[in-house]
Amino acid sequence: MSPKHVVFKKASRDKSVAVYMTKRDFVDHCDFVDPVDGVIVIDPLQLKGKKVYVMLSCTFRYGHQDVDVMGVAFRRDLFLVTRQVYPELQDKEKLTHNKMQQKLLLKLGDNAFPFFFEFPDNLPCSVALQPGPSDVGKKCAVEFEVKAFCGENQDDKNKQRVILHLSIRKIQFSPELGELVPETETTFEFLMSEKPLHVRLSMSKETFYHGEPVRVNVEITNSSSRNIKDISVSVEQVTNIVLYSNDKYVKSVAKEETKDSVPSGTSLKKDYTLYPLLAHNKNCRGLALDGRPKHEDTNLASSSIVKQEVLKEVQGMLVFYKVVVRMIASGTVGSSEVSLELPFRLMNPKPEPGKLLLLPTETEPEDMVFEEFKRVYLKGVVYGDDDESPTEA
Numbered sequence: 489m490s491p492k493h494v495v496f497k498k499a500s501r502d503k504s505v506a507v508y509m510t511k512r513d514f515v516d517h518c519d520f521v522d523p524v525d526g527v528i529v530i531d532p533l534q535l536k537g538k539k540v541y542v543m544l545s546c547t548f549r550y551g552h553q554d555v556d557v558m559g560v561a562f563r564r565d566l567f568l569v570t571r572q573v574y575p576e577l578q579d580k581e582k583l584t585h586n587k588m589q590q591k592l593l594l595k596l597g598d599n600a601f602p603f604f605f606e607f608p609d610n611l612p613c614s615v616a617l618q619p620g621p622s623d624v625g626k627k628c629a630v631e632f633e634v635k636a637f638c639g640e641n642q643d644d645k646n647k648q649r650v651i652l653h654l655s656i657r658k659i660q661f662s663p664e665l666g667e668l669v670p671e672t673e674t675t676f677e678f679l680m681s682e683k684p685l686h687v688r689l690s691m692s693k694e695t696f697y698h699g700e701p702v703r704v705n706v707e708i709t710n711s712s713s714r715n716i717k718d719i720s721v722s723v724e725q726v727t728n729i730v731l732y733s734n735d736k737y738v739k740s741v742a743k744e745e746t747k748d749s750v751p752s753g754t755s756l757k758k759d760y761t762l763y764p765l766l767a768h769n770k771n772c773r774g775l776a777l778d779g780r781p782k783h784e785d786t787n788l789a790s791s792s793i794v795k796q797e798v799l800k801e802v803q804g805m806l807v808f809y810k811v812v813v814r815m816i817a818s819g820t821v822g823s824s825e826v827s828l829e830l831p832f833r834l835m836n837p838k839p840e841p842g843k844l845l846l847l848p849t850e851t852e853p854e855d856m857v858f859e860e861f862k863r864v865y866l867k868g869v870v871y872g873d874d875d876e877s878p879t880e881a
Contacts, residue, residue, distance in 0.1 A: 495592065498861035500651040504534035505636055507542075507652055508596070510588050512861065514607070514632075516660040518793065521607040524656070525585055527592040528636060529600045530574050538638040538649075540574040544605040545635065546612075546658075548731055548804035550628050564731065566630070566804065567611055570642045573601045595856065607658070612803040614657040615789045617727065617737065618775040628729070630804045632656045654861055657779050660790055662835040668694045672830045676712070680821055683711035687828050689813055695833040698787045701761050702742070702832075704811050708756045714819040716750035721760040724829075725788065726808045727776040737774040741765075741788060750815075764788060764809070764834060776807045784864045791833040809834045 499506035509526035516522075530540055546567040576583065580602060584590055589602045616629035636652040671690035678685070688707040696702050702723055710716050722743035729735040742762035750756045766788050769775055776789035792806040814827040 492855055492857045493588070495588075495856050495858050496861040497858050498652055498654055500636075502534060504531045505529070505540065505638070505651045507634070507636055507654060507861070508592055508858075509634070509654070509656075509861070511656075512654075512863065513657045513659050516607075516613060516658060518660075518663055518795075521609065521611075521658070523585070523607070524605040524634065525589060525603065526634075527589055527596060527600050527602050528573050529596050532599065535574075535638055538640065539572055539642075540601075540636065540638045541570050541572050541642050542603045543568065543570045543633075543635040543637070545569075545633050546630065547633070548630050550729065550731070567608060569605060571603055571605070572642065573603050576601055591856070609795065611658065612792070612805070613660050613790065614778055615805050615807060616777050616780065617805075618769075618772060618777055628805070632658050655780075659778060659836060660793060661838040662695050662697065662833065663793070663838075670694050670830055670832055672828065674828055676817070676826050678712050678714055678817065678819065678824075680819070681713040683713075685710050685712045685714065685716065685817065685826070687813065687815075687826070689811065689828050689830045691811065691830065691832055695835055697835065697837040698790070699765065701763055702811070702834075704760045704762065704813075704830075706756070706758055706760060706813055708750045708815075710750045710752055710754055710756075712817070713752050714817040715752055716756075716815050716817055717747070718745070719748040719750075719756075719813065719815045720745045721762065722812050722814075723762050723764040723834075724810050724812055725764075725776060726810065727774070727789070728806045728808075729804075730806055731804045737776070739769070739772055739775050741769050741772075741775070762811075776805065780863075787836070788834065790835040 493510065496509050496512055497506060506529045507526055514522040514524060524544055528540065528542060545565060548564050548566055550562040580593060583602045583604065584593065585604045593600050593602060612630050614630060614632055616627050619627045634654040634656055635650065637650045639649065669690065669692065671688065673686065673688035676685040686709040690705045692703055704721055706721065708716060720743060722740045725739045725741050727737040742764040744760055744762060748756065748758065766777065766786065777786050778789045779786040789807045791809055792803065794803060808831060810829045810831045812827055812829040814825055817824050817826055
């Protein structure tokens, strides 16, 4: 039986334009990024001589809607490129870059036209801060969008008519796993104590995958005169807003609080297991996600990997993860909290070779399966007409 290849479709309300794409998520492989390609089908009679364009954009939004404050718009286009697809400026053969486009053009007829975009290598991945229950307006986010519109020319903003918005995601898979085993240790000195407290923190690997348990080894050697109690271990997500502000959001996404203790003159060696999942943090305001908070396929945001030659400000937001161990050191002169932290990566696993190849093999066009471009929402969530895509510029 021939394999079926999913093609996502979105049509305008008047059916004058429809866009077909084989992906909604585009992978940054560190050394290259999946190109954005597809086919657009038009109705020349309804367009009445207007030209049709397709635009790819990456936008950083910060705050409610796109409000101007003292002349500063809390919105910036990090990347914007537009292609005219109708009337075509070249032969379709020169604009067709892969077999899927060829098969779509064959199946969809003479009014189908291909489009193709390449990402520059300095763009961030999709990320959005989860709003609180009382927040209104657009969230803080780095968003990618494919937009189809028509007009007399691409800059004729007063007369052009936006037809379609398609929200896509740029995601990143984990790079090849290295041999590094993360670990850190430190010594705490206390007043009125001749000997110190020694704490060591380690993990089995540097990179964990979304949905995978995070295991942490804690070793405590308490030579001090204080008693250690109430040990807690947590995974914290740190999000730095590097464009427009210096805001930092630190959110605990998994935590284990224990009554474990290490009396003076004793030691402890124990493994703790944590589960950093979006499902456990649905109402956490300011949590960084890799997409829209009410879509089924949204995870916690992956750790940011920034190439050395790229300015951090261009990324909009940077996301990091760390394990933090906290404990109370109590003695005759009072109590104090001591802590130790260890950074690690939380990312999407890289699929096995072959599964990354999303282009079809030598199959016939009939083996395509057409689905709506719109993503699946969480149960009980009802979206309005414009919830699928960002606010228009």
